[in-house]
Amino acid sequence: MSExxxxxxxxxTREGTVEITLKVNxxxxxxxxxxxxxxxxxxxxxxxxxxTHVGCEQGVCGACTVLVEGEPQRSCLMFAVQAExxxxxxxxxxxxxxxxxxxxxxFERHHALQCGFCTPGMIVTCEALLxxxxxxxxxxxxxxxxxxxxxxxxxxxxxxxxxxxAKEGAR
Amino acid sequence: xxxxLKPQFTGARVTRLEDARLLRGQAxxxxxxxxxxxxxxxxxxxxxxxxxxxxxxxxxxxxxxGVKAVWTFADCPITLPDRxxxxxxxxxxxxxxxxxxxxxxxxxxxxxxRAEDAVEKIRVQYEPLPAVVDSRAALxxxxxxxxxxRPNRFLHKTHVTDGFNEAFxxxxxxxxxxxxxxxxxxxxxxxxxxxxxxxxVSGRLTVYAGHQSPHGLRGMLARLLKLxxxxxxxxxxxxxxxxGIKAMFYPEYVVVAEAAxxxxxxxxWIGDRMExxxxxxxxxxxxxxxxxxxxxxxxxxxxxxxxxxDTGAYAFPGFPGAVGxxxxxxxxLTGPYKIPHxxxxxxxxxxxxxxxxxxxxxxxxxxxxxxxxxxxxxxxxLGKDPVEVRRANLIGPEDxxxxxxxxxxxxxxxxxxxxxxxxxLVDYERFRKDQEQWRAQGRYVGLGLCVFVEPSAMAExxxxxxxxxxxxxxxxxxxxxxxxxxTGPTGxxxxxxxxxxxxxxxxxxxxDVVVLHGDTDSAPFGGGTGGSRxxxxxxxxxxxxxxxxxxxxxxxxxxxxxxxEEDIRLEAGKAFVAGVPARSITIRDLARTAxxxxxxxxxxMQPGLEVVARYQPPGAATYSNGTHLAVVEVDVETGFVKVxxxxxxNDCGVLVNPMIVEGQIHGGVAQGIGSALLxxxxxxxxxxxxxxxxxxxxxxxxxxxxxxxxEHIQTPSASEGGIKGMGEGSLIAAxxxxxxxxxxxxxxFGVFVTELPIRPQQIVAWVQAAKTEAQAG
Ligand code: FES
Ligand code: FES
Numbered sequence: 001m002s003e004x005x006x007x008x009x010x011x012x013t014r015e016g017t018v019e020i021t022l023k024v025n026x027x028x029x030x031x032x033x034x035x036x037x038x039x040x041x042x043x044x045x046x047x048x049x050x051x052t053h054v055g056c057e058q059g060v061c062g063a064c065t066v067l068v069e070g071e072p073q074r075s076c077l078m079f080a081v082q083a084e085x086x087x088x089x090x091x092x093x094x095x096x097x098x099x100x101x102x103x104x105x106x107f108e109r110h111h112a113l114q115c116g117f118c119t120p121g122m123i124v125t126c127e128a129l130l131x132x133x134x135x136x137x138x139x140x141x142x143x144x145x146x147x148x149x150x151x152x153x154x155x156x157x158x159x160x161x162x163x164x165x166a167k168e169g170a171r
Numbered sequence: 172x173x174x175x176l177k178p179q180f181t182g183a184r185v186t187r188l189e190d191a192r193l194l195r196g197q198a199x200x201x202x203x204x205x206x207x208x209x210x211x212x213x214x215x216x217x218x219x220x221x222x223x224x225x226x227x228x229x230x231x232x233x234x235x236x237g238v239k240a241v242w243t244f245a246d247c248p249i250t251l252p253d254r255x256x257x258x259x260x261x262x263x264x265x266x267x268x269x270x271x272x273x274x275x276x277x278x279x280x281x282x283x284x285r286a287e288d289a290v291e292k293i294r295v296q297y298e299p300l301p302a303v304v305d306s307r308a309a310l311x312x313x314x315x316x317x318x319x320x321r322p323n324r325f326l327h328k329t330h331v332t333d334g335f336n337e338a339f340x341x342x343x344x345x346x347x348x349x350x351x352x353x354x355x356x357x358x359x360x361x362x363x364x365x366x367x368x369x370x371x372v373s374g375r376l377t378v379y380a381g382h383q384s385p386h387g388l389r390g391m392l393a394r395l396l397k398l399x400x401x402x403x404x405x406x407x408x409x410x411x412x413x414x415g416i417k418a419m420f421y422p423e424y425v426v427v428a429e430a431a432x433x434x435x436x437x438x439x440w441i442g443d444r445m446e447x448x449x450x451x452x453x454x455x456x457x458x459x460x461x462x463x464x465x466x467x468x469x470x471x472x473x474x475x476x477x478x479x480x481d482t483g484a485y486a487f488p489g490f491p492g493a494v495g496x497x498x499x500x501x502x503x504l505t506g507p508y509k510i511p512h513x514x515x516x517x518x519x520x521x522x523x524x525x526x527x528x529x530x531x532x533x534x535x536x537x538x539x540x541x542x543x544x545x546x547x548x549x550x551x552x553l554g555k556d557p558v559e560v561r562r563a564n565l566i567g568p569e570d571x572x573x574x575x576x577x578x579x580x581x582x583x584x585x586x587x588x589x590x591x592x593x594x595x596l597v598d599y600e601r602f603r604k605d606q607e608q609w610r611a612q613g614r615y616v617g618l619g620l621c622v623f624v625e626p627s628a629m630a631e632x633x634x635x636x637x638x639x640x641x642x643x644x645x646x647x648x649x650x651x652x653x654x655x656x657x658t659g660p661t662g663x664x665x666x667x668x669x670x671x672x673x674x675x676x677x678x679x680x681x682x683d684v685v686v687l688h689g690d691t692d693s694a695p696f697g698g699g700t701g702g703s704r705x706x707x708x709x710x711x712x713x714x715x716x717x718x719x720x721x722x723x724x725x726x727x728x729x730x731x732x733x734x735x736e737e738d739i740r741l742e743a744g745k746a747f748v749a750g751v752p753a754r755s756i757t758i759r760d761l762a763r764t765a766x767x768x769x770x771x772x773x774x775x776m777q778p779g780l781e782v783v784a785r786y787q788p789p790g791a792a793t794y795s796n797g798t799h800l801a802v803v804e805v806d807v808e809t810g811f812v813k814v815x816x817x818x819x820x821n822d823c824g825v826l827v828n829p830m831i832v833e834g835q836i837h838g839g840v841a842q843g844i845g846s847a848l849l850x851x852x853x854x855x856x857x858x859x860x861x862x863x864x865x866x867x868x869x870x871x872x873x874x875x876x877x878x879x880x881x882e883h884i885q886t887p888s889a890s891e892g893g894i895k896g897m898g899e900g901s902l903i904a905a906x907x908x909x910x911x912x913x914x915x916x917x918x919x920f921g922v923f924v925t926e927l928p929i930r931p932q933q934i935v936a937w938v939q940a941a942k943t944e945a946q947a948g
Contacts, residue, residue: 036284044203050200050202051195053200053360054202056864057444058444060865061444091195091196092195095196100191104195108187109186111830114412114662114664114834114835115359115360115361115409115410115661116189116411116662117200117411117412142873143874145872146873149360149872150873151358151359151360151838151841151842152360152662152838153837154836154876155876156837156876156879157834158873159873
């Protein structure tokens with residue numbers, strides 16, 4: 001991705017807003033935001049990336065998890081201005097053009113989602129685990145997702161899906 | 172239909188058709204819809220449990236840039252229906268606030284941020300009143316009446332079986348226990364919200380909302396906004412969990428819809444987590460004072476239960492939560508046991524807490540915990556093994572249909588078999604030996620059982636009082652089927668399970684059935700989802716609709732293939748003559764013919780392939796059952812409980828999709844672990860809710876929930892397809908099993924759990940007290 005900020009047309013600055021450049025899923029966006037706007041709100045409502053969900057805005061549920069420089073972070077605990085210049089990846093950025101990523105496909109095979117609300121946060125968190133090179137075991141998966149609340153699945157099929165995806169990746 | 176159906180999809184672990192969009196982050200929940208010019212609402216909510224409103228000053232709020240309107244009751248004078256208890260909740264508080272979190276004013280602005288700014292600028296003068304927070308005191312109208320014009324106790328009823336007194340008094344043994352369940356709530360990961368879009372040309376209003384009953388929501392909105400029903404369209408998009416709380420009708424929906432109508436702009440409200448903990452339907456909050464009469468063998472002869480239920484400040488229209496809780500808990504009080512006599516007294520009161528409504532299982536979890544604790548208490552009193560006492564009391568296969576002392580009729584189930592299989596899965600005898608050794612080493616491990624009965628597919632539930640569901644099927648000229656249903660799934664996978672049932676009737680691929688739901692413009696009138704009714708009632712309607720369409724396809728194929736109708740088979744996308752597979756026509760060709768080559772249709776057959784079927788099951792309910800077995804270890808120093816092993820043997824009749832059923836069970840067990848060990852909405856003595864974030868209201872995480880082993884038994888129901896509902900059984904059974912396991916682990920200290928959730932401090936205190944007593948003794 002070689003887009004630069006110059007190619008993006010400048011956004012008119014509303015009163016009380018600041019202009020920032022957000023790098024999301026490999027694309028740069030020049031936008032005007034109020035300094036108090038949460039990264040989660042900007043991703044969802046300014047950039048239309050509604051795959052990132054908001055379940056609490058209290059930093060507890062993990063539904064809003066995105067990757068910041070490859071590390072899972074809660075986008076509800078961050079102001080958009082704090083994310084300026086950092087590489088953000090949302091669930092949309094972990095999704096292939098067509099079909100499903102290996103991890104997403106494992107979620108489907110194992111019925112690791114019901115209402116789907118926690119799912120993008122889970123995918124982001126688990127993708128980070130798979131990419132980290134850390135051992136993927138029942139315990140490490142449970143630990144990795146312990147900050148992502150799922151009210152529907154009881155977690156077991158999520159754990160199964162991640163273990164399966166890790167096995168596939170190793171093949 | 173006489174020919175034997177070869178199910179290809181029914182019973183198979185079909186992966187879900189809804190998953191791809193959810194996994195890709197493309198699914199759209201209410202807050203994901205953006206319409207130009209949308210205004211957003213923020214509510215000012217009461218920070219008092221009870222107070223008279225002296226004045227509300229909105230001047231400063233109105234001056235906040237971007238604010239379009241600030242409403243109080245005077246601006247939106249609508250009150251929810253007040254029947255049958257003569258108490259209706261004003262959509263914005265009128266003259267008085269009655270619980271912390273009650274909406275007092277609404278700000279409508281061009282963004283949620285600005286709306287919230289303005290909320291902070293509203294000045295309300297309150298004159299404090301004493302808060303009613305203790306349900307026993309509330310019964311005596313102490314410290315006051317919540318609603319001046321009527322006593323706090325709004326429901327009192329009794330049910331006593333003939334001969335109860337004699338049976339109770341003549342029994343050789345008696346024991347008494349008082350159970351208390353604290354307040355809990357469903358906590359859907361997606362908060363409640365709605366978006367209303369006015370159409371200035373037609374005057375029609377479209378309302379997007381995460382809701383379990385699209386038609387129920389439409390009916391209530393139309394009624395309160397005084398619009399004809401067809402002028403309101405409800406669209407339920409993706410919903411991030413329901414668990415009962417999204418089956419209710421809430422005041423915010425009225426305010427948002429009315430604002431859209433009056434301001435002529437799209438208006439949206441998305442609740443935040445604090446609002447959801449404050450004002451989503453709360454649940455449980457009941458006291459059960461129980462007395463049990465039993466004999467030397469541990470046979471339970473009679474049970475008395477006095478219930479006090481606290482419904483909060485208002486009763487949800489159609490579902491006063493405390494009544495639902497108390498009714499279900501007491502109607503199912505004898506569970507899987509042959510207890511001949513009951514005496515039940517229910518009293519429900521208003522209080523200055525948030526309104527109580529449904530949460531998965533409604534009174535079932537309480538009833539099941541009470542029922543199992545009774546058995547365990549009898550076993551402990553007699554020095555018998557709890558399993559032995561269960562065996563002595565269980566309803567056997569020969570007893571069906573079984574008439575309970577509370578007037579229910581159980582269809583056949585596998586009560587004893589599920590228990591025995593669960594015990595075998597953990598090697599029960601071996602466990603008891605190990606347990607003794609662990610105890611000798613100072614490790615407190617306990618095993619708890621819950622043999623549950625789950626009423627499902629009832630004529631009435633929180634999803635309303637509609638005893639049927641409808642499915643319309645339209646096979647398009649392409650051969651793909653569009654099905655529209657009136658249910659309101661919130662993650663249960665109806666698009667897949669209904670497609671499985673329909674595909675099997677038509678001999679087509681499951682992916683060629685597209686299930687639409689949630690839009691009142693396309694869905695047939697239905698009750699929605701709640702009370703574990705969708706699989707049995709909705710599934711039954713799907714089968715019936717499939718059968719009707721199958722008849723027409725068969726007729727057409729018979730005509731085109733010049734064969735008798737009874738010789739036609741539909742399989743693998745083809746209609747063929749039995750025994751002569753070469754004489755066939757594809758279902759696609761049949762479909763095309765039905766629409767575009769109508770000269771070839773048999774005489775009298777209408778063009779097109781479209782049917783609607785409605786289905787009402789034969790019984791008043793069908794009863795799923797099963798056994799949950801939990802093994803826990805209690806750290807007596809910290810009071811921390813760890814679930815070591817969890818086994819479920821489940822019987823919900825014919826399985827449509829075992830994978831989805833297992834997912835439901837896992838999720839319910841997780842919620843049950845939360846109910847037993849973590850989740851509590853705590854009000855202080857002034858009626859302040861002190862648990863308004865997920866840091867205080869603790870939900871089970873992946874580290875709290877163990878790996879579960881699930882096995883199935885299939886005892887079919889008499890309903891179409893033999894299906895029984897199963898959405899709630901796992902949350903009905905799990906808290907009782909966990910509580911029993913903790914009691915068992917702490918038996919050496921004489922601890923017997925009667926209050927849920929169990930807090931670590933309590934465990935530490937109980938153990939300390941027992942040790943002190945032992946030293947003193
Ligand atoms: S929304 Fe960010 S942690 Fe819940
Ligand atoms: S699938 Fe519903 S919250 Fe996880």
